[in-house]
Amino acid sequence: MVCRLFTRSGIAKKLPGLFSMSRRASSSSSPPTDWNSHSEFFDFTGGARWVCNEEYEMGMRHVPFDMNELAKLAAQSVGAAKCVDVENFGQGLYNKPFLFTMDDGTHVIGKVPNLSAGLPHFTTASEVATMDFARNFLGTPVPKVLAWSSRANENPVGAEFILMEFAPGIPLSIVWDTMGIEAKCKLIMSIGKIQNTWASTTFSQYGSLYYASDLDRPKPCLLTRRDGSQIEEPRFAVGPSNGRYLLDDGRLNVSFDRGPWDTVEQYKRAIGYREISCVQQMAELPLPVMGLYGPRTYTRSRPKKLAALNYYLQLINHLLPTDPSISSSFLWHNDLHVDNIFVNPQNPWEILSIIDWQSVDLRPLFDHTQKPFFLDYDGPSLKLRERPKLPENLSEMSLEAQKEAKDLHYRMELAAYYKMLTYRDTRVLHDATEFTETKSFDMMLLSQKLAEDGEAMYQWCVKELEAEWSNLPGVQAAGNPSFPFHFSSEEVSTIDRDAEDADQGMELMRSLKQSLGNLCPEKGLVRLENYDAAKALLRQKKEELMAQLGCSDDERRVWDHCWPFDN
Structure with missing residues (x-):
């Protein structure tokens, strides 16, 4: 990619x-x-x-x-x-x-x-x-x-x-910002039609797609069409997954089960075992992405990560959706950004090509619900059949705040149109998207990269889950079994303290990124012309952080080791 x-x-x-x-x-x-x-x-x-x-x-x-x-x-x-x-x-x-x-x-x-x-x-x-x-x-x-x-x-x-x-x-990036609302809606409709076609075919396994001749022991590729008919494609077979989540942050060099898997439960359970293998086999844990963790904030540890992952493995059966249609295996391009979509320059709503299919894999549909990146926005969630509204006090805002509110409203209008089309034309994708708004999905999503981040919040979420356990659809479908964990008062105190410390670390990371502006690394990278300035500013911010936290000399040496922006 x-x-x-x-x-x-x-x-x-x-x-x-x-x-x-x-x-x-x-x-x-x-x-x-x-x-x-x-x-x-x-x-x-x-x-x-x-x-x-x-x-x-x-x-x-x-x-x-x-x-x-x-x-x-x-x-x-x-x-x-x-x-x-x-x-x-x-x-x-x-x-x-x-x-x-x-x-x-x-x-x-x-x-x-x-x-x-x-x-x-x-x-x-x-x-x-x-x-x-x-x-x-x-x-x-x-x-x-x-x-x-x-x-x-x-x-x-x-x-x-x-x-x-x-x-x-031409890449959509060349014309997207200058397209009118009507042209953008037509483009969204074109994307919807393509996704509707993707939703027309499910696979019998989860993993990545290959020619059968490229695998040692291929199983026949069995497909199910929307009308329920089944087709066997002898040229193709499902093999080990090449999804980026199995490769990045050192996972490429770790030994674990890469599939294929016959059921969604096997697929999701393998995620837990994968992260356990990473925690156990990696000489150094991957750098955290959500927070600044070290002395006076939260201290990561392998035992805490393994504890969180064991919770996940015991919960997974109850977190999966009860609707099998949104758990089925689909082929889906999850990286639809403006440089991967090529359009007709005369009619930019006409999609001529979609590129960058490396690492596209077969997953349950509820893991394929990332809407096109140019429809993302940072704002309130959308409700079906409710058009986004401008703030009632718009006229009282500053000119800059008015512009921001109008820009957000415009982006929300486009996202709402996509949501409406999905509901009308590809209901199964809409249903899968709705599932991503649930506690069950959040618990599965948070488990994806516990080797590098999130174990403190995951354990806290597990503790809090007891209060709403009986409301989970997966629990109800299983006959309302009792909550599988018991936490002592001492364990509750430790979990709450770790979550509070981790939250502080995440707030520090958010503040750091905001202060860095365009010098903030993306995927660890900064532009060549910004490198020296970015490195100097990062060193300065580390010193400011340690002073703010009141770190001792020993704690400073620990921060020098765990600061995620140093060689």
């Missing part, structure tokens, strides 16, 4: 002709023929640096291969005589994307996965099969794969690669 700091939209300014419908090639003056002499093809050159563990992160994104051979294969894939130009096509955290220009003006997109992308062979093999299935079985506009290899030692390139047609149209 492409980091949104370094997206393909920037290429439109660099190569404007390529984003026209005619796809004319730019002129080139005698390009070099030895593409292997360009070191920028093999390293991370995204105009950014990591504020922490930079040497490791850069190493995970250094991939040596033979670019001359890849350029030759790109030309062969479209029947061209030769490739006359190769350029970095944006810069991804997980892949190296390239733009190949042929002597006849044809363009081909190539990508080579970084070490951070996922498991060798499986990541590329699954992406290609998934694109094929989405394009040819579900009718989704997806770029056609022209050539590929998931076996680095079995091709002349010396690395895994995918060559595909250049996505027609």
Whole structure:
């Protein structure tokens, strides 16, 4: 997947002709023929640096291969005589994307996965099969794969690669901000139609999709259509999951069950066992993402994480939804942002292509309910059939506050339209989305990354769950069993104190991010031109935090170790 700091939209300014419908090639003056002499093809050159563990992160994104051979294969894939130009096509955290220009003006997109992308062979093999299935079985506009290899030692390139047609149209990011409300509503309707097609087919297993020939012991891919009919697709099979949540933050190098799984209970239970394996096997726990934890706030510990995960494993049967339709396995693209959707520049509501299918996997529908990112907003939840309203005291607000209120109202209007369409046309997706508003879903969501964060709040939520235990649909469906835990007064005190300390750590993190502004790292990255200023400001903020907390010399040394923004 492409980091949104370094997206393909920037290429439109660099190569404007390529984003026209005619796809004319730019002129080139005698390009070099030895593409292997360009070191920028093999390293991370995204105009950014990591504020922490930079040497490791850069190493995970250094991939040596033979670019001359890849350029030759790109030309062969479209029947061209030769490739006359190769350029970095944006810069991804997980892949190296390239733009190949042929002597006849044809363009081909190539990508080579970084070490951070996922498991060798499986990541590329699954992406290609998934694109094929989405394009040819579900009718989704997806770029056609022209050539590929998931076996680095079995091709002349010396690395895994995918060559595909250049996505027609322009990235939605180029036109979204200038589109009118009517055009945006039409685009939302187009997305709804595509998602309705995705919702038409369920799978018998959870994991990732492959060609059967790429798995050692494939099971037949059994599909169920909306009308209840079943189809066996012998070309495809479900295998180990390549979802990012099984790969990021050190999970790539940990041994645990990656699927496939036959039931939603197996799938969800495997999450708990996965996080337990991470807590037990990792030499260093992943850096926290929600809070600043250390002396005078909350202290993370492996025993507390394992305790929270054991609670999860005992609760999971009662947290799952009672409606089997929203627990079924679906293929879904969960990363619909403005750089992954390509549209017709003349009619921008017409979707011509959806890109970036790496790590797309088969999950229960209630885990697929992330609405398109450009419809996200930070505000109150929406109710069906209730249009968002402007504040009654709008006229009494300052001009800046009025603008913010109107902007929020506008975004909520678009999100409400999407919600209404989903309810009308894809009811099962609407029902799955409604489930995400429940306590049961919150408890499952919080468990996803307990190896790095959230164990204090999870234990507190488990304690509080007793008061509403009998109201959980999963508990009622099971015949109202008694609450499975008993907490002593001492345990309650410890849980409450940890939750309060963790909350303080989260508030400190929120305050830090707000004070950093545009110098705040995203996924650990800051722009190259901001690196020195960001590192200096982060050091300053650490000193201010330790002074604010009144830390001793020993506590300062602990903070130097657990501060998540240092090498």
